[in-house]
Amino acid sequence: MLDTRESLMVARTSDGRTVRRPVSPHLQVYRLHLLMVLSGSHRITGMALSVGTAILLWFLVAAASSDAAYGWFAWAIGSPIGYLAMFGWTGALWYHFCNGIRHLRWDFGKGFEIPDLYRSGRMVLAATAVLTVLTWVGIFLAR
């Protein structure tokens, strides 16, 4: 069964050929720019954060189960790969956090002008870097 929306996908090029419309995010049409990368990154970090949620689940279940299970978790998280995963998690978390606040601001109808979008986008990147560094300073102090 065809989706109803398929009827909206028919388009005509300037030389008259009937084509299927390119679908969002128009990667094959537009040149790459910052706003596009920020938007895609929000979804990608959102999906990546579900891996973080899985790590949290592992931690809680291991801590609630046995010393052996907790030992395995502590060993994994303290390994170089564990540190790399933690670094990715903190970076993705703070990016999604900051860009999420940017999204909430849009939901109030504010900040849609193009220069505004670039300014808030750069602020998100700067805030992500600062929060990630602060978190790791905290981690190394707590170690």
Next chain:
Amino acid sequence: MTDHNSAPSVMRSKLGQARGLGAAGSGFHHWWAQRVTAFALIPLTIWFVWACVHMIGMTRADVAHFMSNPLVAGSMIAMIVITFHHQQLGFDVIVDDYVRGDTKVMARLILKGVNWLLALVAVVAVLKLAFSG
């Protein structure tokens, strides 16, 4: 245009059936829930990162003792429930964008089920730690 695969009892076209329904029957609730959970996660995320840094190097007994504080266990459970809810809403949006038809319904149901189950497992783990510590 004839759709040979549609049920013979329905004479109206797919477009005719969809007209007047708006963007989606209950789309607003989904959108709103995503925003409400996002708002709630602002303070909870800051607290959660602090709690994680605080728990570095803790033994299992230390973790249980930490969780035995009702404020900690309560915040952790709130963080878990709202995070899993927000995550599930996000999965819905992604599935809606890339999957269609019956597969979409199945994908959404499976993700919803797995999310709820894992959220419950995490909550029970916190409760066990809280009551044993």
